[in-house]
Amino acid sequence: DTAVSQTPKYLVTQMGNDKSIKCEQxxxxxxxxxxxxxxxxxxxxxxxxxxxxxxINETVPNRFSPKSPDKAHLNLHINSLELGDSAVYFCASSQGGARQPQHFGDGTRLSIL
Amino acid sequence: AQRVTQPEKLLSVFKGAPVELKCNYSYSGSPELFWYVQYSRQRLQLLLRHISRESIKGFTADLNKGETSFHLKKPFAQEEDSAMYYCAIATDKLIFGTGTRLQVFP
Structure with a gap:
C-alpha cells in the first residue's frame, strides 16, 4: 500500500497550458x-x-492553486504554465504539523516545452 | 532568517571509509532537525531526527547548539549509502539544505 501517492508521475506539456497534479495519503x-x-x-x-x-503559502505565484477537498487529498492546479515551472513536484504528509516526520510521494516530473 | 547550509554538493569516499556530511543551521528558536535521504529512483524518506537520538543504518547525528550544527556521521561507509542527503530544520515549515550527494566507491 503506497502511503503518499501522486499522479501523474510524468507530465509533459506546452507553455501556456493548464495542468493538475493529484496527491492522496x-x-x-x-x-x-x-x-x-x-x-x-x-x-x-x-x-x-x-x-x-x-x-503556509510560500510566495508562490497565484497561477498555482492548491485545493484540499478532504484531509487525505491535496491537489495542485497550475494555470498558464511557464518554462520556469519545469521541476519535480513532491507531495508530503505528516501528523501534527511540520515539526513531525514527513512522508513523501514519488514526485511528479513536470516538463514544459 | 531560518537557513540550512550544506557546504558540500558532492562527497566521494571509498567503501569502509568514515563519512561526515556537514549541516549548519540558523534559527533563533528551539529547532527540530532532520536528515532525509533520497536513494536513486526512490522517494525522499526520513533517515533520522535529532530528538530520537537513534542510529539508523549506522548513521548518527548530534545536535550542537553552540556551533548550530547537525552533522551526519557514519564510521564505515557502504556502497548502498550512495544517495542524496538533505538536512532540514522544522519550524512552522520544513526548510531544506541544498543537499549533499554521497558517492561510495567499491
Missing part, C-alpha cells in the same frame, strides 16, 4: 504539503494544509 495524517525541487535538486516548500485549511 492513506496514513490518516492531518497535514499535507507541496514542494518544488528544481534542476539543482533544491527542495522548497510551496504550500501546507492542515485539516483542509491553508496554513
Amino acid at each position: 492513506n496514513l490518516g495524517h492531518d497535514t499535507m504539503y507541496w514542494y518544488k525541487q528544481d534542476s539543482k535538486k533544491f527542495l522548497k516548500i510551496m504550500f501546507s494544509y492542515n485539516n483542509k485549511e491553508l496554513i
Whole structure:
C-alpha cells in the first residue's frame, strides 16, 4: 500500500497550458504539503494544509492553486504554465504539523516545452 | 532568517571509509532537525531526527547548539549509502539544505 501517492508521475506539456497534479495519503495524517525541487535538486516548500485549511503559502505565484477537498487529498492546479515551472513536484504528509516526520510521494516530473 | 547550509554538493569516499556530511543551521528558536535521504529512483524518506537520538543504518547525528550544527556521521561507509542527503530544520515549515550527494566507491 503506497502511503503518499501522486499522479501523474510524468507530465509533459506546452507553455501556456493548464495542468493538475493529484496527491492522496492513506496514513490518516492531518497535514499535507507541496514542494518544488528544481534542476539543482533544491527542495522548497510551496504550500501546507492542515485539516483542509491553508496554513503556509510560500510566495508562490497565484497561477498555482492548491485545493484540499478532504484531509487525505491535496491537489495542485497550475494555470498558464511557464518554462520556469519545469521541476519535480513532491507531495508530503505528516501528523501534527511540520515539526513531525514527513512522508513523501514519488514526485511528479513536470516538463514544459 | 531560518537557513540550512550544506557546504558540500558532492562527497566521494571509498567503501569502509568514515563519512561526515556537514549541516549548519540558523534559527533563533528551539529547532527540530532532520536528515532525509533520497536513494536513486526512490522517494525522499526520513533517515533520522535529532530528538530520537537513534542510529539508523549506522548513521548518527548530534545536535550542537553552540556551533548550530547537525552533522551526519557514519564510521564505515557502504556502497548502498550512495544517495542524496538533505538536512532540514522544522519550524512552522520544513526548510531544506541544498543537499549533499554521497558517492561510495567499491
